Amino acid sequence: MRTNTKYIDIYTQIKYDIESGKYPINEKLPQGRILAEQFNVSELTITKAINLLVQEGYIVRRRGSGSFVKNFKNSSITKFSPLTGSTALHGDKVTSTIIGFSTEAPTQYIADKLGVDKESLVYKIIRLRTIKKVPAIIEYTWMPLAIIPGLTTKELETSIYGYISKKLNLTIKSAHIKVAGVRPSVLEKAYLKLKDTDFLMQTEQIGYLDDGRIFEFSIASHIPSEFDFETVLIANDHD
Known part of the structure; x- marks a missing residue:
């Protein structure tokens, strides 16, 4: 099956138009309907492209007014650098146990998250991550086969991110992450040895390659004692 990545081409073109000054800072972008006609695509495809630009800090949506170009030259955009995964962070102190590994057609929710x-x-x-011999994280991950082909249990037991960068020669660029405190599920209580009254720190992550493609949607449930979340604010390098 072919993944529709037309929105990536549109995202790339609009981003170029913004950086080159075709769309000046604070200027309103053309309406989605007009852009859809210009690129000969649906308005949904335009929305996907605009969503990427919003997440990267190039565009801001103003309720009732439309989408406007942000002052990206002087802004600080939240990035997660480097995106390397638990293995690179903890080295040989982390081990992985595969709970589930399958290939399937996604639900509508997962398809929307992955842009497929x-x-x-x-x-x-689904993996259990043990850190310093302590069951610490349950990870639920979805990846498109069209972008990340050839995954095997070997990569799942070591480092998926290492496989992506070293074997597939793809560059992991950025992520949109949401963090919340949650109660454990039945599976999480069993593998992490928790009670109903315990809670977990849960991260939802959408990962992007340097060409703007979404390569991953993941949900990771961490025990609080092993949860250390840090972001780096990096100013854009523009004159």
């Missing part, structure tokens, strides 16, 4: 259609195949991966 429901007919595209994705990996569904």
Whole structure:
């Protein structure tokens, strides 16, 4: 099945138009309908492209007014650098146990998160991450086969991110991450040895490659004692 990545081309073009000054800072972008006609695509495809630009800090949506170019030259955009995964962070102190590994058609929710259609195949991966011999994280990960082909249990037991960068020669660029405190599920209580009254720190992550493609949607449930979340604010390098 072919993944529709037309929105990536549009995202790249609009980003270039913004950086080159075709769309000046604080100027309103053309309406989605007009952009859709210009690029000969649906308005949904335009929305996907604009969403990437919003997440990267190039565009801001103003309720009732439309989408406007942000002052990206002087702004600080939240980035997660480097995106390397638990193995690179903890080294040989982390081990992985595969709970589930399958290839399947995604639900509509997962398809929307990955920016693919429901007919595209994705990996569904569930892993227990043990840090310093302490069961610490349950990871639920979905990845499009079209972007990350050839995954095996070997990569799941070591480092998926290492496989992506070293074997597939792809560059992991950025992520959108949401953090919340949650109660454990039945599976999490069993593997992390928790009670109903315990809680976990849960991260939802959408990962992007340097070409703007989404390569991962993941949900990771961490025990609080092993949860250390840090972001780096990096100013854009523009004259």
